Amino acid sequence: MGEIIIGILLILLSAVIYFNSGDFQQVNDSILGPGSYPKLVAALLGFLAIILVIKKMIELIKTKKPIFEEGKKKFFLNVWKEHKIVFLIAVSLGLYIILMNVIGFIISSIIFIIASGLIIGSKKKKDIVLMSVISVTVTLGMYFFFENVLYVRFPDGILF
Amino acid sequence: MLDLLMLGFTEIFQINILIVILIGVVVGIIAGLIPGFTVTMAIVLTLPLTFGMEPVMGIAAMIGVLVGGMSGGLITAALLGIPGTPSAVATTFDAYPMAKKGQPGKALSLGIWASFLGSIISFFLLISIAPQIAGLALEFGPWEMFSLIVAALTIIVSVTGESLLKGLIAGLFGLLIATVGADPIVGISRFSFDIQTLRAGIPFLVVLIGMFAISRLFNAVEKSELEKDLSEKQEEKIKGLKFALHPIETFKTVIKKPVNLIRSSFIGSIIGAIPGAGGSIANIIAYDQAKKWSKDKDKFGTGHDEGVVASESGNNSTVGGDLIPTIALGIPGSAVTAVLLSALMVHGINPGPLLITNEPNIVGGIFVAFLIASFFMLFAQFLGMRFFVKVTDVPNRILVPVILVLCVVGAFVLNNRLSDLYLLFIIGIIGYFFTKYKFALAPIIIGVILGPIAEVNLRRAVMTDPDWTLFFTRPISVTFLVLAILSIIFTLWQNKRSNA
Known part of the structure; x- marks a missing residue:
């Protein structure tokens, strides 16, 4: 198909x-x-x-196998189950790219890493703390590396 | 050739370049050992980091990633029985049983030595063959260049992916992407549909990151959902593992059977030199041949040292082979070398048969960087193995988001343009669906990079002489075209045979 x-x-x-x-x-x-x-x-x-x-x-x-072998509803439910995470990750990636222009690189990246980490993995409290620490470190690390070593200007966003 | 190497040594033997190669090797090993994350992905994401570097340094870093990556797959293949990269599939056949029999250290050390020696053998093949081929190619006119690209693309299509039709479609799709933007001869803007971003064309780097990183990450989260329990169990398994590496002992084991090592490395180098075929095919064929010629056929698959050596020397020697057409002809043998070429192009260096004559320091630098990276790989693997084994623990929920951000940053760095990121997103989605429905991605990338060269040569040929039959009457040109047709016929025949 x-x-x-x-x-x-x-x-x-x-x-x-x-x-x-x-x-x-x-x-x-x-x-x-x-x-x-x-x-x-x-x-x-x-x-x-x-x-x-x-x-x-x-x-x-x-x-000759009907596409909706087990009924339409079940078919779409299976498709959704298989693609749920990919879909959610794709949507958050899209939002991240759009938001970067508005709220700037640093904040949007931190939010994106935490959000997509939660989408993929567990939602336990311990993991949320871990994801937050990682997201802040990674984002700031990348920001300073690229701005200072490679002289890239990241969008600061229009709000700030 | 010696002057090339001398030039290369002076270029590479600077402390900062050596450090960059070492970092590249370590990054490559890590990328190679994590299942689902490919060496190509690592190279693609290294590319933006090299923009600010001198060309030689940037290329050296990428060679480091490549050499490290080819050997990194060994670790998960031996310890978990799952290949970290497709290039290590055959390694699982014997290294994993060996590790299960209580000799994980031996399996790893054998693999490391085989990877190293395979690289070194292919290095000597590379430096002796590439200049000869480039010399021959200097005679090529636009007809030969065009036919060569046609041949290269069709061969790529016939060796990658399972369907010839889908492969051809992927290659043509790549060629079509490359036509967007400025016309390569007269410079007018094509197919931009009045969208400002498209006016200068779709940036190659954006296509690369979208196709090879974003789409793979999407695939990884889809798969990880299905195999969640499996991977957790494996993590547990690897944590408690204890092993000791015996470098000297295993070196003797490898050297004792030189024929197997040399045969596998030659197979790897030759397969690497064929456009489209790389480590993923070479390790299987080298393993298969080793089994065929061995005195202890029955031992293969039970943890036999010859099997480990064949597979690992087979995949690492493809690196040298892959660089032969890349340097000599400007035709990348794989997606990875396509990235290398685009790194050169970012710095305004045009790949092609003239590269060795015009940029001897770059070519020498590539040769020597390859040699040095092989040594670094050897030391990094032996000294850092305990650390690398730990890295297999990093879960997808951390890796995927972080690498996605790295992708976005990488695509942004090229032009500092937000609109490139929208393109990146679209191409990532396209790449995801292409992979999902088994369209090979390598033909797309090589189509994108070779497309403009094909077009320029086609138009130049017809401009020089409007006679179309020249493509079929010039001997070298017609040879390439016949080769292209033969590769299609051969694949069709093979498919038919395997179906019957």
Whole structure:
């Protein structure tokens, strides 16, 4: 199932690239302009993605196994169980990146490490203390190393 | 060749560079021994740290990580029976039974020596072969370069992953990512869809961190949820373990059977030099061959020393082999060397057949750093083993969040741009789904790094002479293309045979 969705998305992607490749202005009279090579790659990718989708669809029909074998509700419940942590971690990573601009690198990193540590592992009191110590040490260590040794300016956030 | 080495020695023998290599080796060993965390991940995250360094120093640090990482998988493979990296799968076959029989120290020491000697043998192969190949490649025109890249990519696809179709799709996806941004010949912006971030292209480092670190971390938390009880039990097991290393005794054991060592190292070096094939394939083949040629076939799998030596020298010698096409042709043999090349490119050094002529100090530095890193690995493993064994205790709930922050910082360091982080997030998600549905990631990365080179050479070839048939009539060019087609046919044939 997943392959089919990936395949369809790739077909769309190659279509977008393919049809956007035509309108670059030709700078000189070279035979291959800026659009030709991407067009070639996109065409090949689209072609192979179509084969993949067809192949997987045939497999899916052949097995004749209903996707929702144990009922729709159970199916989604299993999917959720399998992906719950990944999903939560991905969401917190996304929030972390967005928040960094608002509350700055240091605070957002500390919150992120504690939060995702709790999502993955236990929620005992002892562990929360441990995670907090680690998050503060790691964040400050990285901050000072990169700011002073590599001269990176981290976002301070707009609030501060 | 000797002048290259001399230059390398003067470049590398500075106290700060030596320290950096040592740190790299230790970091590599740690990354290699923690199951689920790969050497590639460690190298990718080392890259941003090297931006502020001199090119030679940065490369030296990364070579250290690479050499250390290849040997780090040994520790968990021997003590827990789970390979810390895919490169140590065959190590579990004999090192783990040996450790269970009450000789964990012997298993580890044998593995360390084999790793070290395998590295040294592949070092000599590297320094004698790479300059020759680069010399030949100086004759290449744009036709040959383009065909070479086509061949390299198809070979990568046919040796990695289980499905040829998915591999090809992954490679083409990588090539397509690389077309976003400025056109490499006339410089106009392509496929940026008026998004400011995309105007300069998708930064290679962001793709690397997203694909190889973020997606792997997502996979690690997904897996750890399923194997929670298992890993806790193993932690307990390793804590109470007592062992003694016998460096001198085991050295004699390894040296007593030189044929096995040399055979495995040659196999490793050759497999390392094939684009896409690396330690994960070499250790299995070296083990298999060792068993085939051994007088004590029956002992394999029960804790036999030859098995440990074959697997560990097989995987460590891929490092030297992997560097051959990387240095001589500018074609990375694996995701790891792709990162090395991109480190060079960050410093404005163009990899390719001219690298040895134009930047002899860099190439010499790479050679010598590899040699030094092998020695450091030997000492670090023997002296620090007790510490390394403890590191296997660090649980995912601490590692994953900390490394995720390191990923974000690494991606930010490149351009100091927040928008790169949004890209990182998207690519991480893409990488997660690609891994989940078994699309190989190595072809994507190598596609991204070779894409612009392929395009430039293709367009240059047609600009020099509009005759398309030149790709098929120039002998070297056509050889590469035939090689590409053969590798596809061979894989199809092999798949058919294994299905039947």
